Amino acid sequence: MPDSTFLDSTELVLNMGPQHPSTHGVLRVILKLDGEKILGTDCVIGYLHRGVEKIAENRTWAQFNPYVDRMDYVASVSNGLGYCLAVEKLLQVEAPARAQAVRVILTELNRIASHLLWLGTHALDIGAITPVFYCMREREEALNIFERYCGARLTTHAFRIGGLQYETYDRFEQDVKAFCQMFPPRVDEYEELLTNNRIWGGRLKGVGVLTAEECKEYGVTGPLLRAAGVKWDLRKAQPYSGYEKYDFEIPTRENGDTYDRYIVRMQEMRQATRIIEQAVESIPSGPIMGKVPKVLKPPVGEAYVSIEAPKGELGYYVVSDGTTQPYRCRVRPPSFVNLQALDRMVRGGLIADIVAVIGTLDIVLGEVDR
């Protein structure tokens, strides 16, 4: 063996998952390795496939509403908002102003809850154990508000087509304001633990780079796109639910690596708090339900409506044939599309980095597999 080095390595195929703590669910990645270097990956997904789109065709428009919560179950409020907006588009109704304000508050709270879960588990994957406890502590506060509002903490079914079912509870405003008071200092706390931490930086900087061009090629949206320098957020680009009324910024960074995505998400949590503060100050009074018939029969037609979910563009393509049931309800899930870029992000990198990259993708397998 004259030509080979002392530690000659041949190509090794390694199976990661589906039961692996750092895959955040049931993701299976088949890795092709040369020593520690990743030569290629193949994602095997579908372990959590429940046929949500098929179920939609066998339920009425309103009955399907709770099912969407089970896709991205850490951001169920966003899922519900997207679906309600899509059906409202078909019905050509709009939720009343009061409902919209409450929707924005809950959706942004959910964005924070989703980002907190991401931060905690991402840091845990990298080896920092402390943040996850802090993050869960604050996430609890957000979930408590959901619970008091609608009785559920995770799969909330908070919204109805046409508005809201429940009026806000008595101390809703106080609770939300208290959260907004409490939260920003806590973000400082996380940042103190991580932002300038040398190990954190060492594990994240320059890892899993995705340029703006690559993001567009792969259809990658959300914090990943913004970390690559594209200032694009559907809440600004095509405002819905009255987002145009609120003053907030779209945080961006330039490098498109895992560290930048961390920074972007941290800032998004601060911006979300800003939005909530403004919204809760000015919840209009009035009805919470628009004029929708008791039996929903959208006219024959189709619509694609998308929102800025915590993970990226969440779209619903709904087709009505004029009956009480959706003829087709396609979900465009951000996690599914973003996951496709995994191969590009880790190819040529080290095997340890794939854990960081899966974490930074912030996928939820319930949404990938539907």
Place this chain on the structure above:
Amino acid sequence: MADEQQPGGAGTPPGTGEAAGQPAKPPAAAAKPVPPKPAAPPPKAPAVMAAVPWESDLAREVKERFGDGVKATSTYAGQNFMVVAPDAAVPILEYLKLEADFDYLVDITAVDWPKRPDRFDLVYIVYSFSRNERVRIKTAIPDGFKPGTAVDVHLTANWLEREVFDMFGIEFAGHPDLRRILMPEEWQGHPLRKDYSILQQDQRWVRENLGIESGQ
């Protein structure tokens, strides 16, 4: 709308909010214990989407460039779409990407209309960051037709087309890696086709892999 609102309950029918005047059935019909039947009789000729023509520079340019390839450019509910010939879909995607800056392929999906000769609607949704504009490209294809892949134009089409193949059985010619993506690889049948019942399963697969007679 909530679960506790019973379809047959309200005496006088909505009428009020019914957006697109399906002339609601006479109120008397909704007496009380009726819930099962309303959907059954398909009333008269199937209604069509009330789309209006979409006039814009972009629509005109695409029409000029592709001639008969573009069958219609329309707007419905404020959303623009074009209906194109099956062979023209991918060239139009490419044209839109290169010439009109529609650089983000949002989604590819399909809709099954089993009663039509051209059974499937294949739908591409594209978005342009610079124009902040979204367009849908729809094309009708018969069962067994193999549309060209869009992977060469947008990389993201890879998984999206795999999902369409998995769910509808539409094969994309020239796709680099056309495998099932969500269903198990040996599964028989394509679940989102309308003739695939919601209770239907690949019994053999279930027996062999899960060791049970049926999941139901």
